[in-house]
Amino acid sequence: MNQTISLRVNGLPETHEVPANQTLLQFLRETLDLTGAKEGCNEGECGACLVLLDGRAVNACLTLAVEADGREVTTIEGLGHAGDLHPLQAAFLKHAAVQCGFCTPGMIIAALGLLRDNPDPSEEDVRWAMSGNLCRCTGYRQIIDAVQEAAAAMRGDPAPEAAP
Template sequence: MEEAELGNEIVEISMQVNGVSVVLRTPANRTLLSILREDLRLTGAKEGCGIGECGACTVLMNGKAVNACMVLAPKADGARITTIEGLGDEARLHPLQEAFVKHGAVQCGFCTPGMILSAKALLDENPNPTRLEIREGISGNLCRCTGYQQIVDAIEEVAARKQGEES
């Protein structure tokens, strides 16, 4: 009885990843990022710093942007996870992906998946952000190539387009 209350080293996790139900058994001492990359082979989310400072591992958990490197895997049990692979594919890009290509917002590409997911979380919550709000929305994502202007431009264009569709 007492031992049971101290838990187990192996845990079962069931979650929705990009709309697909996934059930797996894994040691508890892993991150959501390592499950996504190593077990599910979704390598879009990157490990940069591993301590929540660079945002390269950003994914959406129940619609909110999080650093997958700081989510202990069993915490994702029951969650809906969206990675860059769930947004679009080469044949049919997500509007954010299209805009990033168009504006040259991708250089080395390492930050791009996380950057796009932060942008998606922002636009889902605030479809018409100001430039300042866009900068705040991506403030947890480092990019060492672009200087951010092209990224902000790309997000701004998608926001404007969305607004156009609504009116």
């Protein structure tokens, strides 16, 4: 039941043999050791596993690895790093929008997907676009504030997106 897939993950080409019933989330976490995307529910209800698939935020737990064949995947590891954080990452820190951190990668990916579609979202837009991302710690207030501030920062700088 294995199949060979070739895709780009965070800008780098990857070719692997995967079982047909392996989710994109399992593939990223187990095969590529990209553990930033989390498994929170395995049913598309919590958003902790969000990644960008061809630039769009999707639940990696509801996507098969084979479905990503030939596509471009961006995970949280493809954004910034210490000393060169993505504006969303920096804004989450500044606004104390991180607590336990388990939802944080999914939150940032959801926000990134939103800002690609809509660089100037209202608070209502942010709430709507991120309602599939559960957080039990923060109560969301500071997350929403962080996304709106990052949006402003990203609008001010036309090329803020880090790798890929």
